[in-house]
Amino acid sequence: xxxxxxxxLQAGTRGFVATRTSAGLxxxxxxxxxxxxxxxxxxxxxxxxxxxNMIRHPAVAVVVVGSGTGPPRPPGxxxxxxxxxxxxxxxxxxxxxxxxYLLPGVTAPNPGDPAWxxxxxxxxxxxxxxxxxxxxAPDAQA
Numbered sequence: 001x002x003x004x005x006x007x008x009l010q011a012g013t014r015g016f017v018a019t020r021t022s023a024g025l026x027x028x029x030x031x032x033x034x035x036x037x038x039x040x041x042x043x044x045x046x047x048x049x050x051x052x053n054m055i056r057h058p059a060v061a062v063v064v065v066g067s068g069t070g071p072p073r074p075p076g077x078x079x080x081x082x083x084x085x086x087x088x089x090x091x092x093x094x095x096x097x098x099x100x101y102l103l104p105g106v107t108a109p110n111p112g113d114p115a116w117x118x119x120x121x122x123x124x125x126x127x128x129x130x131x132x133x134x135x136x137a138p139d140a141q142a
Contacts, residue, residue, distance in 0.1 A: 001129065001132045002134055004075070004134055005077045005132055005133075005134045008064060008065075008066065008075060008076060008077045008134075009035040009040070009064055009077055009079075009132075010035050010096075011066075012033075012035075012064045012065060012066060013032045013033055013034060013064075014030075014032070014033075014064065014065050014066075015030070015031050015032065015033035015040070015042070015062055015063060015064045015065070016028050016029065016030055016031065016062070016063045016065075017029050017031050017033075017042065017050060017054075017060055017061070017062045017083075018060060018061040018062075018063075019049075019050055019053035019054055019057065019060055019083075020053055020056075020057040020059070021049075021053060022052075022053075022056060024057075027049070027053070029049070029050040031044065031050065031062075033062060033064055034092055034095070035064070035095075036092050036093050036095065036096075037093070037096065038093065038126065038128065038129075039079075039081075039126045039127050039128040039129050040062055040064070040079055040126070040127045040129070041092040041124055041125070041126050042062070042083075042124070042125045042126075042127070043122055043123070043124050043125075044122060044123070044125070045121055045122050046121060046122070046123050047121070051085075051123065051125070054083040054085070054125055055085055058082040058083045058084070059080075059081075059082055059083075060080070060081065060082070060083045060127060061078055061079070061080045062078070062079045062080075062127055063076055063077070063078050063079075063135070064076055064077045064079070075134065075135060075136050076134075076135040077132060077133065077134055077135060078132075078133045078135055079127055079129060079131065079132050079133075080130075080131040080133075081127045081128050081129075081130045081131060082127070082128070083125045083126070083127050084125060084126045084127070084128075085123060085125055086123060086124040086125065086126055088123065090124055091124055092124065092126075
């Protein structure tokens with residue numbers, strides 16, 4: 001992973017996860033992501049379409065973009081891998097670097113914080129950092 005990709009992952013929480021529906025169609029969902037040394041961590045309701053899709057078809061692609069308001073723009077990072085549904089009592093390990101931006105209404109996760117579980121209705125998914133690619137703006141690739 002390049003230093004630039006590492007910086008984007010550490011600074012950003014604004015992400016999009018591409019999953020497959022039960023019919024095999026690709027669909028993209030917005031999601032807050034949290035970078036840790038062992039992967040990208042995402043939290044969602046188990047009944048949500050994205051959770052059901054990741055459980056049924058765990059091969060996913062997650063795009064993390066530069067944080068801030070407005071439409072998402074490069075640079076960004078795409079991570080491809082298999083989403084892992086974490087045990088109910090699992091949460092992301094502490095961050096080595098806190099994100100510089102959190103989406104409105106989102107707080108950084110603290111290990112064991114019950115707010116992220118909602119009595120088991122929400123669960124964490126982790127995507128290992130096995131395939132990471134930097135996405136640059138088209139004019140930056142000249």
